[in-house]
Amino acid sequence: MVGLGLLLSAENARAGAPDTRVGLVLLERTLLDPPRLSAMQRWSEVVRRRYPAATLLPYVWHLVSHAREDGLRQRSARRPAGEEHEFGGLQNNDAVRHAWDVTRLCVQASGGQRVVLRTGASVTPGALGRKRIREFVQARRDEGIDVVWEPEGLWEPDVAQEFARQLDVTLLYGAFEGGRPRYEREGDDVLVGAHAWLRADGAGPSRRLDGAQLDALAMHVEALPDTTVIFAGPRAPAHLSAFSQLLGS
Secondary structure, eight states: OOEEEEEEOTTTOOOOSOOTTOOEEEETHHHHOOOOHHHHHHHHHHHHHHSTTOEEEEBOOHHHHOOGGGSOGGGOOOOOSSOGGGSSTTOOSHHHHHHHHHHHHHHHHHTOSEEEEEEOTTSOSSHHHHHHHHHHHHHHHHTTOEEEEEEOSSOOHHHHHHHHHHHTOEEEEESEETTEEOBSSTTOSOBSOTTSEEEEEOBTTTTBOOHHHHHHHHHHHHHOTTOEEEEESTTHHHHHHHHHHHHHO
């Protein structure tokens, strides 16, 4: 059965009636400015009331995952003490470990045991990037926390899929690039990442998914009924509703 999820961000976190169709909510707020523990607990309760059937997955704080050149620092207000260069890139040092402690508290407050690791362009498919991801995943596993990996930058779909398989982690990968469906093989109905969660985000200023894109997702789900689709962007709740209605019809 298809799984439906939302990537909840500041642009789509408006209030609404409870929606039991949503099985996963990815909390992008914790990527940029994770709340303090008490605030995270209160916010998690608000999200659960809106999506009572959903599992909540915080993002790893960018001070763990993203180097300065990845461009997230200027969008964030909160930073612990330490030199700028010591943070991010999955470095193995005290600054990154302290930043991870903040994310770990967010996982605790959300009531789950999974976290989403988005890696920026600074974590490449080379030997060092692979080593750091592997060590991060193992360290979280030792803590009883599973990792969902969302690579950005130089990771091509087939390379990311193979490395995720080696790590035995769930891969989250974009179903579209520039608004066009990304297919596993040309002429096939299966979108990129046959064993991945698909991130569905509209393109252009409006970030709208059109009928052809929703049809491409539906054809993928018809071929692979156990697919999980995560809708992102300002219109994510509306896109999830439209897709759910399309599947129902």
